[in-house]
Amino acid sequence: MTDVPTAAPPTLAEGCAEPPATRYDVALLDLDGVVYVGPDAVPGVPAALATAREAGMRLGFVTNNAARTPDEVAGHLSRLGVPADPADVITSSQAAASVVAGLLGAGSRVLPVGGPGVAAALRAAGLTVVAAAEDRPDAIVQGYGPDVGWPQLAEAVVAVRTGARHVATNADATIPSPRGPLPGNGAMVAVVRGVTGQEPLVTGKPDPAMHAECVRRTGARRPLVVGDRLDTDIEGARRAGAASLLVLSGVTDPATLLAAAPMHRPDLLSADAAGLLTGHPPVVAADGAWRCGRWSASVAEGGGVLSLAPAGPDPRVDQVADDGLDGLRALCLAHWSSHPDEGVPARVVGADAAAADLLTGWGLLTTATRR
Structure with a gap:
């Protein structure tokens, strides 16, 4: 069986061996679903952003929420433990x-x-x-x-x-x-x-004007857009020519990510903004499947179903510690490579009980079945 895909792989395949906080100079952060949900911070995110700043990364805040002024947003962020100036906020x-x-x-x-x-x-x-x-x-x-x-x-x-x-x-x-x-x-x-x-x-995201203004204010040379929405944050990053990190702490769930159209496919993936502090594994094509960490995803049953299975050690993909999302990364590459030009909902099965349990944990309960 030949390796897949025939088309150029999506950029999620490349990963990021070093923490993004050391590769990119400015994080352009969405707020709702990324830094906070409602009035409260996403657990652990203020500390993660403080560590990213200590590593030399600067922060800009780009929000589609129009309700508050930049002064109010900056005050809210500061109270949550994320010091911010109104000039750091683009609404x-x-x-x-x-x-x-x-x-x-x-x-x-x-x-x-x-x-x-x-x-x-x-x-x-x-x-x-x-x-x-x-x-x-x-x-x-x-x-x-x-x-x-x-x-x-x-x-x-x-x-x-x-x-x-x-x-x-x-x-x-x-x-x-x-x-x-x-x-x-x-x-x-x-x-x-x-x-x-x-x-x-x-006029808001995904129009690139907001990200471009934040880049202008911060002087970013290697910006990274961090967001929880595919149709605003990720598409906005692509339209602005910036790299993107999708976090799963807001509105996007794994099923929605799998069905993403090409303009909505992120470069990096993490559970929350603490993903700025860790490396991101590559996803490699081998023997008709996509490998990430200790998980392998392939297209089965005539191309209509994805299968997730445990995989043995592979030095090409075992260099970054598993953050619990390696299997999802492999599934994304397998599915997107089968649908390079359109977003299509995915049907997924687990090759064994461990894979089925993982799929269930990602909220794919209706399609996660043990084969």
């Missing part, structure tokens, strides 16, 4: 305000829909904030806010219907929370779009 409200000012000119009238961070960013960009559709806004800027409800959405609908440009800070359908995913700005944007029939201009 999607700032990106939207810059786009609107560029399109419509300083002083243009804008109706904010969202948390206080939206209006603050508009004022800082020299725009005129108005309170209602009757004020004849030139645009509305819609961003996440926990108190957004029918009155604000109604004003937005009326304003768009009477000619205002609809600008959205992001289209994230969900936000992470301690109770699981909750409706994000994209869900609210869909309400306005559905009623008006007008497509909004979306």
Whole structure:
């Protein structure tokens, strides 16, 4: 049997023998689901980021959450043990305000829909904030806010219907929370779009402007985007030409990762942002399978099913300690190499009880079966 794949392998295959904190000079960190979930820090992440800083890595914070001002975000981070200055924070409200000012000119009238961070960013960009559709806004800027409800959405609908440009800070359908995913700005944007029939201009991630601004502020030469969302963080990194680290502490789960489209496939993978401090193993093709650490993944049963099995020692892939995700890395390469141009949901089986237990632990219970 020949080695796979026939196409060039995805970049996850390369790994990173050294800790990313020593290879990359700046981490461009998403916040919700990466540094914190709700009001609380992801366990262990503040200490990990402090260690990354000690290793010489600088931190920038790039968030699609438009609800708060950079000062509020920096204060929250500092209280969680991640010291931050407002200048270290780029919000999607700032990106939207810059786009609107560029399109419509300083002083243009804008109706904010969202948390206080939206209006603050508009004022800082020299725009005129108005309170209602009757004020004849030139645009509305819609961003996440926990108190957004029918009155604000109604004003937005009326304003768009009477000619205002609809600008959205992001289209994230969900936000992470301690109770699981909750409706994000994209869900609210869909309400306005559905009623008006007008497509909004979306300015947040994955548009590369936010990452580019953070690179400009930090002077990064080798940036690494760290995020929990495939369609914003990982795609945004690819569009900005930066490397990416996906963490599983937010909204993306292993099944979603396996089904990722090419633009959504990360370069590195870890359970959380502590992955900045450890090496990442390569994934190598051998004998019709993909090997990572002590796990092997192959395409079985006519190409429709993936099989995960334990594998013996191999010096090419045993140089980095197993962080519990080696099997998932192998599965990703096996599946993505079979579908190089599209994202396709995966069916997975375990070759033995140990493999089935691992798959079950990753939340693949419905497809993890012992063969």
